Amino acid sequence: MKKVALHNLGCKVNAYETEAMGQLLRAAGYELVPFDTGADIYIINTCTVTNIADRKSRQMLHRAKKLNPKAIVVAVGCYVQTAGEKIQEDDSIDLIIGNNKKKDLISILEAYEEGHKAEALIDINHTKEYESLSVTEQAEHTRAYVKVQDGCNQFCSYCIIPYARGRVRSREAEDICSEMEKLAAGGYQEVVLTGIHLSSYGVDLERENLLSLIRAVHQVPGIWRIRLGSLEPRIITEEFAKAIGELPKLCPHFHLSLQSGSDGVLKRMNRHYTTAEYEKACQILRCVFEEPALTTDVIVGFPGETEEEFLETEAFLQKIAFFQTHIFKYSRREGTKAAAMEGQIREAVKGERSKALLKLNEEHEVQYLKKQTGRQVEILVEEYLEINGVSYQTGHTREYCRAVFVSDRDLTGQIVSALGIKALENEFLLCKLL
DSSP states (O other): OOEEEEEEOSSHHHHHHHHHHHHHHHHTTOEEOOGGGOOSEEEEEEOOSSHHHHHHHHHHHHHHHHHOTTSEEEEEEHHHHHHTHHHHTOTTOSEEEOTTOGGGHHHHHHHHHTTOOOOOOOOGGGOOOOOOOOOSOOSSSSEEEEEEEEOOOOOOTTOOHHHHHOSOEEOOHHHHHHHHHHHHHTTOOEEEEEESSGGGTTTTSSSOOHHHHHHHHHTSTTOOEEEEOOBOGGGOOHHHHHHHHTOTTBOSEEEBOOBOSOHHHHHHHTOSOOHHHHHHHHHHHHHHSSSOEEEEEEEESOTTOOHHHHHHHHHHHHHHOOSEEEEEEOOOOTTSTGGGOSOOOOHHHHHHHHHHHHHHHHHHHHHHHHHTTTSEEEEEEEEEEEETTEEEEEEEETTOOEEEEEOSSOOTTOEEEEEEEEEOTTSOEEEEEO
16 A cells, blocks of 8 residues: 655645545545655645745655655646746656646556556646546535635736636536535535635536525535635625525625725736725625625735825725735736736835734724624534633634633534623634523
């Protein structure tokens, strides 16, 4: 039995695909082992979203070869698609497998070990095929991420992903629901619909869209919570919000990608909305749902971002008052339009702007948690801890607030009702069981 070590870099979609490859390997008789314990085959699912991600991918590939120079080192995924000749010249890599070929992992490995060459890299930009991968268990034991879509047609000026993942390709709803039935049978009660550009789900299918998929998933027995991955604000119409508001399993937690609160910066980013349109989407959600958790991403220091444009972003975040804001310093990515733009911002300036928004995020997070006090919440219990003789249990509410309560009974994996008591400094909501 050959030993295989897997390592994942990057997003939730990558993590899902790494889990799926692990299940393919186990089913084929391979033994999965921790990365540092020594393996016959190392498989690194790479990321290419930034130049730093490229470097980390190369570092992990080189580390694998150092751990066992005789091992087969396999580079998989997004970095493989964009690296071009660089990856062909890297002596640490024995085998490359691009996107949409992960499903063929076993046959590619077998062909390589027999001295044959398998087709392991395609022109990702000219395929309409959705790669068939599925999982029945994941590293998290209470919440399952389910990939429903791949590819992106947006071409934001800072992003390389459309070139690494190709155009939008959607998974059939029947296949998605079948996987969720298996996950429910395995004890999972919460699922997160994820993809490279989730809002585009169904644009390549005849009778499907994201709303019809959510409705189909809502019918799966045993699944009691449905979360949505990152959404484009333009998908939030009154019709869409009212429709999902009628589905009790849909969690009131929405991650709407923003990137900047300045219309000038949004235009240079090639984002297809204005701050006014974004604000309207937030208002719609807050009208349909009671205190929904709104979270977002922001990039500081985008090329040409003036102090005035940054202050516009800061003021916009203050106005919307998100539950959580994930802040990223702009990272130049070769091969994108933004990398060639004039007005690249100094790292020190990016750091100052990031620090200011991080402070604002901390304030908003505490404000939102305080709004949860005095309210009845539902917690999916994820962990049981004993500290100084006290039994603490933690989990997440439907709004994705981290909650903690005291109980001597181990309730891991159960959904319990509680009362929000206090917002704690460590970003937890202290609760009392009802």
